[in-house]
Amino acid sequence: MKLVACVKRVPDTASPVRPAADGRSIDLGGVSFVLNPYDEYAVEECLRIKDARGGEVTVLSASGADASKELRHCLAMGADRAVLVKDAAVDRDARSTAALLAAALKGMPFDIAFFGRQAVDHDNAQVGLIVATLLGLPAVAEVSQVEVGSGAVTVRREAEGGIEVHEVPLPCVLTAQKGLNEPRYASLKGIMKAKKMQIEEMALEIPDSLLDVLRMEPPPPRPQGRVVGEGAAAVPALVRLLRDEAKVL
Amino acid sequence: MGDYRGVDFYGLDDLLTEEQRMVRDTVRDFVSAEVVPIIAGHARDGTFPLELVPKLAELGVLGPTLPEEYGGAALDDVCYGLICQELERGDSALRSFASVHSSLAMHAIFAFGSEEQKRRWLPRMARGEKIGCFGLTEPDHGSDPAGMSTRATRIDGGHSLHGSKMWITNGTIADVAVVWAQAESGVRGFLVEKGMKGFSAPEMKGKLSLRASVTSELVMEDVEVPEGNLLPGAKGLGAALACLNQARFGIAWGSVGAAQACFEEALAYQRTRVQFGKPLAGFQLNQAKFADMLTEITKAQLLCHRLGSLKSAGKAAHAQISLAKRNNARMALDVARTCRTMLGANGILDEYHSMRHAANLEAVYTYEGTHEIHTLILGAAVTGIEAFR
CATH class of the missing domain: 2.40.110.10 (Butyryl-CoA Dehydrogenase, subunit A, domain 2)
Structure with missing residues (x-):
């Protein structure tokens, strides 16, 4: 099977994120980048399908910055190929990102294109599904289980109050929910193997970003909590405030 | 994975290659997820976490510097040092297991064994099937x-x-x-x-x-x-001592890992624990301890990096390895003890790691050449006179 995992380089959520001096971007000082955690589930699932049924796993990323570290991490996990679409835009909207990835995917035949359900930077949760629309392929978002049959996959996704089961013909687009699997560690041998592999660069016509960031500002600081008293004696005051001031009672 | 980022006040990450950083980060994530949550229980019960051996093998930390034909990953000496550093961030016991298995047993077979012995033992030891x-x-x-x-x-x-x-x-x-x-x-x-x-x-x-x-x-x-x-x-005895040099090199790096673990723990605690209306970290007595520990950890890291370069170039003299083992084990023991004090009464509970590290480092201070023997090795290197013969 031909499997493509589309991945993104995102700021580590443990890094402090602040607006930069231009007020329109993120201050990259002190920010470390990692593979988007949801994409790691997508890569792992592709590797598991390959382990079970044979095939090839390609990781694909479109990035304005150097995403070779993240792609190499995927190679070290066991991916066979890494393709990087170099993008001049540091940040772009979901629609134009999807157009870029769809254009790249047109050049590589695949059975499943796997995405993380969302990237943890902008949290749009759109790219995988827009790619499917642009390519005219069936898609299921946030899958929590994948079973590959002949010419189709059966996937499960958690819906409110139950589990949806879908059968989807191949080729298709899936996005991975947390808990789909437990991603493996890159082995040290894998790291040394990945070191010797080439990251293929793909030159594509780059669409304009449809979104202009006008301003970024930190959220207002959370106001200090207020101590209304101690123990049981505080209850009447607390109830009064919850009713009259917070209006939640 | 865990939020542990280590101590890197002097930007020593810049001295590492991308692969070295990846190796370090992989082992670091592994230790955060698989070792830190279970290790206090094993220390309390006095049991070795045997369940980690297959995982360590899959990760590739058993005999990592050996050529691939014998099951290794052909990693360089700095990678090996970084692996020891991260394992010992979890616990000296784990690093000791890896040191003895890889640097002493596997290294001895690799360096002095027959081809048949190497083929018989090394791949299976790398897979963790044989210890x-x-x-x-x-x-x-x-x-x-x-x-x-x-x-x-x-x-x-x-x-x-x-x-x-x-x-x-x-x-x-x-x-x-x-x-x-x-x-x-x-x-x-x-x-x-x-x-x-x-x-x-x-x-x-x-x-x-x-x-x-x-x-x-x-x-x-x-x-x-x-x-x-x-x-x-x-x-001759030289062969056995050559193996010890491999292990001591790993201990020099490993000690820094233990010290960093304690430093991070004390820092996190002191930032949040409030007394007299401000965090403990805001008091001058505590800041002096942090400044001293940061300095000592950074110096020890610099020793490791330079020793790694020397070893990679095949130029690390045994007295140079002694200097790093002696300094870093001592440094880590001092840091662990200090951090224990900075955790107050909580520091004596095994919910916190510093006291366990301090207790471990008492052994590290004494094994693989006692602190005192390394002192005499340096004395002999300086003066040309061996005090112990």
């Missing part, structure tokens, strides 16, 4: 191994080994012991296998340090070891 240990120290011969009493007497088809070894990490769980004994031709290394007649490896009990590590005695009562189990390349 190794290293028997040099004896009940009556610690710092002075040249005086060893274990004897290898020539018999038909091999040697008969008689004697005992002590303080042997992994002894009881090992499938193969690299045992050093006095033979007619001088000190020789033998592969003594679990189950050989007359060989036993009882575990030593009652340790207050390295509680999550197996420490054993090796007892050899006329064990018949076939000729094929003699390490052909190991002639």
